[in-house]
Amino acid sequence: MDKASTQPSQSANSVADIKALTFEKLEGMNLTNPSHYLNRELSLLAFNWRVLQQALDLSIPLLERIRFIFICSNNLDEFFEVRVAGLRHDLARGDTKPSLNGASTEQVLRDINERAHALVDEQYRIFNEELLPKLAEESIQFLPSHEWNDEQYKWLKKYFKQQVMPVISPISLDLTHPFPRLVNKSLHFLLHLHGNDAFGRDLEYAVLHMPRSLPRIIELPEKVGGSKEHNFVYLSSIISEFAEDLFPGMDIHGCYQFRLTRDSDLLLEENSIEDLASALKRELQSRNFGAAVRLEVGKSCPNKIVNFLLQKCNLTPDELYRVDGPVNLNRLMSLPELVDRPDLRFSGFTPKVPGEIARRGVFEVMAERDILLHHPYQSFQPVVDLVRQAASDPYVLAIKQTLYRTGSQSAIVEALIEASHAGKEVTAVVELRARFDEADNIELAQKLQEAGVLVVYGVVGYKTHAKMTLVVKKEEKSKKLTRFVHLGTGNYHAGNARLYTDYSLLTSNPEMCEDVHKVFQQLTGMGKVYELNQLWHAPFTLHKNILAAIDGETKNALAGKEGRMIIKLNSLTDQSLIEALYRASIAGVKIDLIIRGVCCLSPGIKGVSENIRVRSIIGRFLEHSRVYYFYNDGEKNLYAASADWMERNLYHRVETCFPILQADIKKRMLDELSLMLKDTQQSWILQADGEYRLEPSKNTKPKVQQQLLERLSR
Structure with a gap:
């Protein structure tokens, strides 16, 4: 920093x-x-450095330590896609406003270049020198091609022909085939060739794009495995070894992995948009092809090839990252799940449902007192149950909820649909612009609308980031309307509730419920700013x-x-x-x-x-x-x-x-x-x-x- x-x-x-x-x-x-003041971008890089240090913490189980390597890699991807891309936009627009610490945009980009390169170098050093040897000690190894025995070679060649070749399309580069538009963050290979193809063309280069359907690590079956219990091979090793099968009769002088990171922020002029969902759909189609901001290549890639790629991607040497290993480390995130070694993982735990809720139900307890849940230590289930029970309760008249991130398989969303089918008034304020969840939220909104839910996209120019649920219920005996509210610091995403620390407050406090009601009124209707009792x-x-x-x-x-x-x-x-x-x-x-x-x-x-x-x-x-x-x-x-x-x-x-x-x-x-x-x-x-x-x-x-x-x- x-x-x-x-x-x-x-x-x-x-x-x-x-x-x-x-x-x-x-x-x-x-x-x-x-x-x-400290610089925002450098502070974010410093956070990723702290994440990376967890990979060196001996008190953390080995497979969890390696997971921190992948998390750091994923964080860096987003840093370049959003923060670095944004700075480049500022520079292109001539925005010379200095950051809080007085640094110009040019200086911040220079500082990022220095710190990010050091961070990536340290990331691969830890991966290669600290973690891979420790994995090998635990009978988990990655086999380089020069260590394959004859039986392994035959099995991998067959795998290449049966599982890889049918789904990839080599692209030769000549006058009729210009350099292709490369998909953001996808694994690619540039092949240096020599010879004439079937049409007599003298080719020098070809590009291979690896579909996301292909796993980046392949485990050898036990019968052809090596000296360890788990023997893995990188997809990049398989491609490099057998790429010549894709170009029969051609000489392959080299096969080099690379990966391009692009600007992935969506820029929408909302005031001029009539249909936000349709506009977002159109914008999402181009997300994978924004301006390039970073090029990653294997460290053995020759300068001639590197310069060719930089020129084709319109990048400078400062935006080049030579890495000692797979160029897409975060795609190795599946490794801990492929190895059944509980002793190398964090101990499991069961998030607790407070006993009073388990015995009496969430509505009964909320009617008497507030409930605080601290996730993931305490279960997210009472929040889900609030909506589920509201959906099936004949005395519940209405449910209102904000949805920022929910996940593709959401019990809460299903409960909202069930409530709508049961004839209740259900309103969902869906934030379509939740970064990197836009496509999922568009699909979610359509699903809710088809079920009869009133879907609102919030307010133009303001993302709806609040986490609120309001349930309106008519008491069975008194016929009086009562309200129940959930307010949270996190999203309505059950998966995140197992990984993120967040607080949930479940309350029937009249003033709090009235405030939440007014905020929903602001989001779905029109009028002046409401004066609230308790909420800011x-x-x-x-x-x-x-x-x-x-x-x-x-x-x-x-x-x-x-x-x-x-x-x-x-x-x-x-x-x-x-x-x-x-x-x-x-x-x-x-x-x-x-x-x-x-x-x-x-x-x-x-x-x-x-x-x-x-x-x-x-x-x-x-x-x-x-x-x-x-x-x-x-x-x-x-x-x-x-x-x-x-x-x-x-x-x-x-x-x-x-x-x-x-x-x-x-x-x-x-x-x-x-x-x-x-x-x-x-x-x-x-x-x-x-x-x-x-x-x-x-x-x-x-x-x-x-x-x-x-x-x-x-």
Whole structure:
């Protein structure tokens, strides 16, 4: 990451005595010095570096360590497809606005080039030097072609002819066959040829595209296996060895794997679109063929071939990545599933359903008290049951739900369809623009519409990122209408609920239910901004209420009272909120930030951020929950939210932030935050120099995620 100045700021030097500070003086300070900020893109690369370090953690089972290699590779793909592509767009448009740390777009791209190359080199070093030898020790090996014995060679040649040749189409390159449009992130091979083909053409190059249907690793059957229990061969090794069979009579001088990453962000002028779904469908067809942003080649590829590819892809040498192994590591993600070795995997666990819900049912408990679930330690099933039971309950009149990501096989979606078939009023606010889930969400919307569900695509210009479910029920005896609500920090995706840490609140609190009802009214209807009782919501009140809460801590500290904040986020980039945190720190507020990914705030700057501590928790589960805690002179206000402190969340999305009102739930959440702040096993601390480090400690307690597993799951 970029270095942050540890020298006192000019504004801080002008204040000799903090006791003489007033809030007005703090507001007048200039806290925009670029040295007070870290670069967003470099911070994201630093997060991927921390992910990669999990592959070196000896306390993590081997097959899980190798999975972190693949996760890092997948993260880097998206980084180039979106972040790097976006910077290139800025450069092409002449957008010269510097980043928060003062770096120009050109400088940021140069820094990315340096750091990303170092990260990729380290990724392959760990893969080749650390993990592959360890796998071999566990009787799991990858056989290079020069180690194949005669029996293996025959089996693989047969596999090539029967399983590979029928589904690939070699493309020769000549005047009538120009360089083809290569599919984003697909495995390709460039063959260097010599000789005349059947039509007398003197060919020099040909391209092979590998369909996604072909597995990237092939396990040899036991009868022809090698010395290990599991013997794998890369698809790239098979292609390189038998490519000459595709070009009979031609001499093959070389067969070189490569992979192209393209700009995959979708740019839609929504104000001029009549049918968003149709426009997205058209745009998705071109996603795989956006401008090239990165070229990966095998390290043995000759310079002549590399230069040819760079020229054809309109890329520079800086955008070239030579790799020592398969160019598409993330496609090896299937390896842990192909090897039945529970001893090399994380121990299984069963997410717990709170006993009271299991005994009495979710509606009965919600009618009496709030329910807090912490996924994945606690089951997502009660959230599913809320919708399922609502679908079959004859007294339920209406269900409203936001859907951002749900997965292709969603029990919640099926329950919504069942409810519609049962004659209930069902409304689904489907966010079509959820990045990389657009196609699935278009299909989802059509499926719901066909079942009679009222489908709304949200508001033009604002992604609907809030996670809300509202159930309206008529009581059997009193005939009174009551409402039940689910609010969450994560998506309605059962698979993610096993991998991501998120909070779910199930409540029948009348004010909270009324607020959720009003937010749905805003999304589906028209009218002025509603005044809400309990919820903060973007793009209307969330930012100003967060700012007011931070400033409240600042004013309390200036008045000699205790000032305290704990903020847990995925990302922190909004400058106005960072400035507010700096003012609070100068005033003496003690601030703990638990930020998994991007953090543009620089802690430990003398006179500015000395009271701010930033940690990033990386582990088995992806930390995804957003929690805001403000001491507020002893009131201890606690909120959970769907929103990070980023510009897009605060100003360009529909988000909800909901208070935790029930005393026992508030105490429990604060205890869990305290566990995170005490963790020394998987918490990376952001230093004053801008680097993240695991701090050595004598604390021998298990990792915080393991403690929560033991505390909350079965």
